[in-house]
Amino acid sequence: MVILEDNKKVIFSGIQPSGDLTLGNYLGAIKNWVKLQDEYECYFCVVDLHAITVKQEPKDLRRRTLELLAIYLAAGIDPEKNTMFIQSHVPAHSEAAWLLTCSTYMGELSRMTQYKVKSQNSAGSIGAGLLIYPVLMASDILLYQSNLVPVGKDQLQHLEIARDIAERFNKTYSDTFVIPEPYIGKAGAKVMDLQEPAKKMSKSGENVNGFILIMDPPEVIRKKVNRAVTDSLGVVKFNDEQLGVRNLMTILMTITGMSIEEIEAKYEGQGYAQFKKDVAEAVVSELEPIQIKIKEYIGKKAYLEEIYKKGAEKANYVANKTLRKMQKKIGFIPR
Ligand code: TRP
Numbered sequence: 526m527v528i529l530e531d532n533k534k535v536i537f538s539g540i541q542p543s544g545d546l547t548l549g550n551y552l553g554a555i556k557n558w559v560k561l562q563d564e565y566e567c568y569f570c571v572v573d574l575h576a577i578t579v580k581q582e583p584k585d586l587r588r589r590t591l592e593l594l595a596i597y598l599a600a601g602i603d604p605e606k607n608t609m610f611i612q613s614h615v616p617a618h619s620e621a622a623w624l625l626t627c628s629t630y631m632g633e634l635s636r637m638t639q640y641k642v643k644s645q646n647s648a649g650s651i652g653a654g655l656l657i658y659p660v661l662m663a664s665d666i667l668l669y670q671s672n673l674v675p676v677g678k679d680q681l682q683h684l685e686i687a688r689d690i691a692e693r694f695n696k697t698y699s700d701t702f703v704i705p706e707p708y709i710g711k712a713g714a715k716v717m718d719l720q721e722p723a724k725k726m727s728k729s730g731e732n733v734n735g736f737i738l739i740m741d742p743p744e745v746i747r748k749k750v751n752r753a754v755t756d757s758l759g760v761v762k763f764n765d766e767q768l769g770v771r772n773l774m775t776i777l778m779t780i781t782g783m784s785i786e787e788i789e790a791k792y793e794g795q796g797y798a799q800f801k802k803d804v805a806e807a808v809v810s811e812l813e814p815i816q817i818k819i820k821e822y823i824g825k826k827a828y829l830e831e832i833y834k835k836g837a838e839k840a841n842y843v844a845n846k847t848l849r850k851m852q853k854k855i856g857f858i859p860r
Pocket residue numbers: 537538539540541572575661662665666674675676680683
């Protein structure tokens with residue numbers, strides 16, 4: 526039986542199982558999701574269909590998909606309160622994506638920054654999936670009548686196109702979709718690369734010392750924080766001239782809840798050594814318990830299966846309702 530809550534706003538978000546997650550993914554996304562689960566009706570998806578827009582090794586994709594679900598759970602996302610599922614287990618995503626693709630313009634897709642960057646960087650031919658990708662993302666969001674979508678800055682453009690696609694459909698046929706809004710978290714924890722703090726922390730960064738992985742062991746975390754780029758000013762201050770220091774402060778604030786002023790006062794006149802030590806210990810104490818839980822969940826295959834099956838059941842129910850409306854309005858014969 527599927528129980529729906531009527532009065533809560535709907536939130537949808539997803540992460541691709543396409544590589545190891547970083548501290549940036551954790552502090553920027555998952556940690557915030559945990560805070561949303563009481564107030565909103567949340568769908569947290571492992572977007573495996575998105576992951577295959579670039580080539581994936583099948584066995585790695587399988588492993589990472591389950592690992593990502595384990596990470597959601599270990600971070601504190603409660604499967605009783607939220608719908609956690611794997612995107613490919615809900616065929617409506619693919620079906621809706623085709624229907625919406627047919628009313629999306631080449632122009633608007635090829636203008637997307639992420640597409641332009643990825644297609645420029647790819648040697649040789651580019652998969653069409655990379656172009657269509659925002660339509661699949663729009664389907665994810667629109668099928669659940671989502672009100673809010675927590676996204677980072679890099680995904681705002683994709684959310685914008687999802688809104689355009691929804692508005693166009695509503696206008697062409699009749700009101701079908703809720704128009705989603707971005708959900709901008711309070712302490713917008715955008716974690717930057719530790720070696721090049723003008724760039725977002727990413728697992729695809731060239732220098733491994735630039736990113737911390739969720740699964741990095743404590744001694745690796747300590748080493749990477751210790752080597753993080755700072756400056757020669759020697760003062761812990763939050764400003765645009767000291768990007769490295771600012772980034773470490775952001776990490777510390779997000780984990781400990783301390784304010785900028787508190788941090789600046791605490792390290793006044795001390796240089797960076799103690800500050801860096803404390804940042805490293807904060808990250809270790811945040812990630813270590815989660816790492817233990819992730820390993821536990823990965824070992825419990827039957828439990829994971831129970832969660833993603835139950836999630837897919839609910840997600841299929843809701844998504845199919847929207848898909849049937851779309852099909853009917855477009856003029857397809859009901860099945
Ligand atoms: N495209 C997003 C990313 O790469 C992942 C994603 C897919 C997503 N579907 C979504 C995010 C729906 C929010 C809502 O980060």
